[in-house]
Amino acid sequence: MGMTVPSFSPGDFGKAAEDYATYRKGFPDSFFRRLLQEGIGTPGQRILDLGTGTGSMARGFAKQDATVTGVDISLEMMQQAGKLGERDGTRVTYVQGRSEAVPLASGRFDVVTAGSCWHWFDGPAAAKECMRLLKPGGLLLIAHFTYLARQGNPAGRSEELILQRNPTWPMAGSDGLECSDWRAHLEPAGFQGILDRRYDEEVSWTHEEWRGRIRACNGVLALGKGPPIQALDRDLAALLKAEFPEEPMRIPHRICMISGRA
Numbered sequence: 203m204g205m206t207v208p209s210f211s212p213g214d215f216g217k218a219a220e221d222y223a224t225y226r227k228g229f230p231d232s233f234f235r236r237l238l239q240e241g242i243g244t245p246g247q248r249i250l251d252l253g254t255g256t257g258s259m260a261r262g263f264a265k266q267d268a269t270v271t272g273v274d275i276s277l278e279m280m281q282q283a284g285k286l287g288e289r290d291g292t293r294v295t296y297v298q299g300r301s302e303a304v305p306l307a308s309g310r311f312d313v314v315t316a317g318s319c320w321h322w323f324d325g326p327a328a329a330k331e332c333m334r335l336l337k338p339g340g341l342l343l344i345a346h347f348t349y350l351a352r353q354g355n356p357a358g359r360s361e362e363l364i365l366q367r368n369p370t371w372p373m374a375g376s377d378g379l380e381c382s383d384w385r386a387h388l389e390p391a392g393f394q395g396i397l398d399r400r401y402d403e404e405v406s407w408t409h410e411e412w413r414g415r416i417r418a419c420n421g422v423l424a425l426g427k428g429p430p431i432q433a434l435d436r437d438l439a440a441l442l443k444a445e446f447p448e449e450p451m452r453i454p455h456r457i458c459m460i461s462g463r464a
Contacts, residue, residue: 223282225414228258229317229347230403233457234266242313242343243268250311250335252301252328253319257283257294259345263315264292271295271311273304302327308334315343320384321373329391336464342393343461344384348376350402350454356412356446357453363437364421367430371421381458393462400458406450409442 237243245267251260254272256279264270264287272294274280280296287294299305301316301323314332316323332342351357351374361374382398389396407415413435416422425431442451 220282221414221418223256223279223286225411226256226258226418227405227407227411227415229262229345229457230405230455232401232403233345233347234262237343238266242341247312248310249313249315250304250306251294252304252314252316252332253322254283254294254296254317255279255319256286257292257296259315259317260294261287261290261292264294265290271297271306273297273299273301273306275300302331304331304335306335309337311335311340312337313341313343315345317345318347320344320346321380325384325387326390329387329393333391333393333464338464340464341461342388342464343459344381345457345459346381347455347457349405350377350456351375352454355453356407356442356451359441359445360412360416360438361421363434363441364416364419367434368421368424371424373421377456381460384460388460388462393464396460396462398458398460400456402454402456404452405455407453408449409439409446409451412442412451412453413438 234243243249243263243266247268249263249268249270251270251272254260254274257272260270260272260283272280272283275298277298280298283294283296297305314335336342349357351361365371365374381400385396385398416438417431417435422431422434425434
């Protein structure tokens, strides 16, 4: 009998909303500082954050006194976003909807953002929708934040465990460079002045944090709830203890961005 290939859809993130809120570290402070120097996330700026999830990017802009709305298909994820906002004192308006058909008025926003989620969208359709939502001269910013799975590092070894159970997982080994590919979505939608850039940064993780991060990974969520994920988590705990006993672990990450003007 052949192996069953696990499947995954973006709606499945809701099943791991608590792990996602607790352990998926959002974009680092350096990201928001860089964007602020570019005039993105300024006080009073009207920002729409697509695929907002637990609101990591949305709350980052809200901390800088931007007026932020977050959109996501998962109510569970946005409920976690609301709890995190209460905890850190940020105010974001959350709306359920698809990024290809946002239930909001046209020409309303100065900036539309999408953080670590564009690959789940119908990119060309989402780009056209962003053009509708932006004011003339408004900016679309697509960003991605991912660990770098190097051979023998904690991320690489973790992915080996995942691939043992989900061997056709298509996102294993990502180098975080896909932002440049999304130019092909922006240009046909009419965006101009397209600019892409990237930088790397090490991020600290305890074993507990990293295990939670991996439990909220799409390659793991595709395994289903319960025993399969629990078994992987036990194996990962043993691997980290044996191979990377020193905490916190320093794991390289890549931040890439592409933007264009309406």
